[in-house]
Amino acid sequence: MKKVLALTKDLFFTGKIKAALQNLPEDWQGTLVRNAQDFRAHLAENDFALAIIDVTAKQAEPEELIRAARAVNLPVLAFGAHTEPQSLRAARAAGAYRAVPNSMLVTKFAALLAQAFDPASAPPRDADEPE
Numbered sequence: 001m002k003k004v005l006a007l008t009k010d011l012f013f014t015g016k017i018k019a020a021l022q023n024l025p026e027d028w029q030g031t032l033v034r035n036a037q038d039f040r041a042h043l044a045e046n047d048f049a050l051a052i053i054d055v056t057a058k059q060a061e062p063e064e065l066i067r068a069a070r071a072v073n074l075p076v077l078a079f080g081a082h083t084e085p086q087s088l089r090a091a092r093a094a095g096a097y098r099a100v101p102n103s104m105l106v107t108k109f110a111a112l113l114a115q116a117f118d119p120a121s122a123p124p125r126d127a128d129e130p131e
Contacts, residue, residue, distance in 0.1 A: 004051070005074075007034070036060040052077045053096070056080045079102055
């Protein structure tokens with residue numbers, strides 16, 4: 001079983017992430033948290049295969065959490081508002097393998113997760129995804 005640790009401040013995306021995890025063909029299990037303290041506690045206690053971080057959760061210090069996840073070799077998929085490309089760029093600079101707009105997270109979720117384990121399966125960049 002592959003386990004995903006997801007941080008999001010947005011209840012709308014919490015539901016979307018849960019639904020997307022349930023629809024994946026492989027056996028995935030998701031743990032959703034809403035703050036940095038819970039993210040760090042789960043990161044230290046569990047064997048996760050992937051982290052998903054909402055870069056709009058500024059109070060959770062998303063770039064610091066990306067670096068913490070990468071320090072334990074955990075791949076990170078970041079997502080956020082297309083209107084904040086600087087946050088998406090900062091997430092990639094902090095170590096996320098991909099930083100995508102919310103809309104892309106929802107529409108290409110399975111392919112984005114697969115990319116963490118097989119870079120050749122990467123979906124093409126979206127027009128709203130900053131370089």
